[in-house]
Amino acid sequence: MTSVDKRAVVDLLGVLAYAELTAFDRLAEDARLAPTLAGRAALAQMAAAEIGHHRRLTARLTELGADPTTAMTPFVAALDAFHESTRPRTWLEGLVKAYVGDGLAADFYREIATFLPDPDRALILDVLADTGHADFAVREVRAAIAAHRTVAGRLALWGRRLVGEAITQSQAVIAERDDLARLILAGTGDLAGLGRLIDRITAAHTERMKTLGLNP
Amino acid sequence: MTSVDKRAVVDLLGVLAYAELTAFDRLAEDARLAPTLAGRAALAQMAAAEIGHHRRLTARLTELGADPTTAMTPFVAALDAFHESTRPRTWLEGLVKAYVGDGLAADFYREIATFLPDPDRALILDVLADTGHADFAVREVRAAIAAHRTVAGRLALWGRRLVGEAITQSQAVIAERDDLARLILAGTGDLAGLGRLIDRITAAHTERMKTLGLNP
Structure with a gap:
């Protein structure tokens, strides 16, 4: 564990720091689509x-002697491209994206975090813990489907599109960041281990789609 | 002090609660205009x-037996109209709006809060305390003016427009909320007292414009 390359840790903290900044942006933007003032305040x-x-x-990055902006910059284009290509047009699309998209990303980052020593492992697992978002999204989406059955088909397509875009962008990121790619390969052990990691993430995604009442 | 009408307190908490929700929105939107990732995170x-x-x-409104949404609703149209008519087109306009516009509004709410008994007076003064925004805005705007002298003229015009729109919208709100209007008149004592309140707010505004390096 102690042999983890510091550059890989900085990469992981950097991509997460930028992901949280874009999550802020996106939730703030989606808040404005809320049908009620209470929903808007919740988001x-x-x-x-x-x-x-x-x-x-970013505080941890500074502690490690890394400049937060420099650490985030390599991931700006890919994360922005993901959000640009999956901009929700409705309140419900925003909630599905938050639940399904963020859930998938969190699972992926959590898997990688287990390859790191503490305190970085604990910090990452902690910031990835759900902030009440999941329950809120599930409740709202299920209520909307109960009220209008046809909503489910469109949202299921949307969920599948989110996954496709997420895979495209994360492959682009990993292809460009050698240290991160090496960390993942070393952590999973071999290609079979990597396959099992992908299986776990896929299974959790299927579970989330079902929880929302959507066909995976 | 104890004779303050509860409806006026609910009105004041309601307008402030909605003002904070729109402040969130606006700062989140302006964050995207930031020239750096650090500036974006700061906003x-x-x-x-x-x-x-x-x-x-909203927690205090609930404690008083008032529904937060009901308490905020009468102020949605006026506050939205203000923000709609003063949407910043640049990062600097956003900062001037945050410093000059929010400063003016905070001064006004603070004056009214002094007419209330605690805990509402203390709560309002506390939520109106600066959150580091002022220093940040002053630093960025002064640096921009130092780099490009011509910026000052345009931003000064913008500052004056903000005040005009703020006065128009607050007059519209007070004209419609009898309890709030009565609270202000009772608190200031008479028209001369109201005049002095307006003088104090105007003087503080002039001071803020000068601090930014703008002609009031």
């Missing part, structure tokens, strides 16, 4: 939690 | 502080 509060995470990650 | 953190204030105000 704004979740956005606030994400920026708190961002702050903890 | 996002300020937005997060505002939503924390919003939460404290």
Whole structure:
């Protein structure tokens, strides 16, 4: 564990710090689609939690002697491209993206975090813990499907599109970051281990789609 | 002090709660205009502080037996109209709006809060306390003016427009909320007292414009 390359840790903290900053942005933007003032405030509060995470990650980067901006910069293009290509047009699409998309990303980052020593492992697992978002999204989406059955088909397509875009962008990131790629390969052990990691992430994704009442 | 009408207190907490929700929105939107990732994170953190204030105000409304949404609703149209008519087109316009516009509003709410008994007076003064926004805005705007002298003229015009729109919208709100209007008149004592309140707010505004390096 102690042999983990510091550059890989900085990469992981950097991509997460930028991911939290974009999560803030996106939740803040989606808040404005909320049908009620209470829903708008709920999403704004979740956005606030994400920026708190961002702050903890950048503080750790500084502690490691890394400049936060430099650490985040390599991931700006890929994460922005993901969000640009999956901009929700409705309140419900925003919630599905938050639950399904963020859930998938969190699973992936959590898998990688287990390859790291503490305190970075604990910090990452902590900032990835759900901030009440999941329950809120599930409740709202299920209520909407119960009210209008046809909603489910469209949202299921949306969920599948999110996964496709997420895979495309994460492959692009890993292909460009050698240290991160080496960390993942070393951590999973071999290609079979990597396959099992992908299986676990896929299974959790299927579970989340079902929880929402959507066909995976 | 104990004779303050509860409806006026609910009105004041309601307008402030909605003001904080829109402040969150606006800071989150302006964050995206930031020229650097650090600036973007700084504004996002300020937005997060505002939503924390919003939460404290709605908690107090609930404690008073008032429904937060009902308490905020009468002020949605006027505050949205203000923000719609003063949407910043640049990072610097956003900062001037945050410093000059929020400063003016905070001064006004603070004056009214002094007419209330505790704990509402203390709560309002506390949520109106600066969240580090002022220093940040002053630093960025002064640096921009130092780099490009011509910026000052355009931003000064912008500052004056903000005040005009703020006065128009607050007059519209007070004209419609009898309890709030009565609270202000009772608190200031008479028209001369109201005049002095307006003088104090105007003087503080002039001071803020000068601090930014702008002609008031």
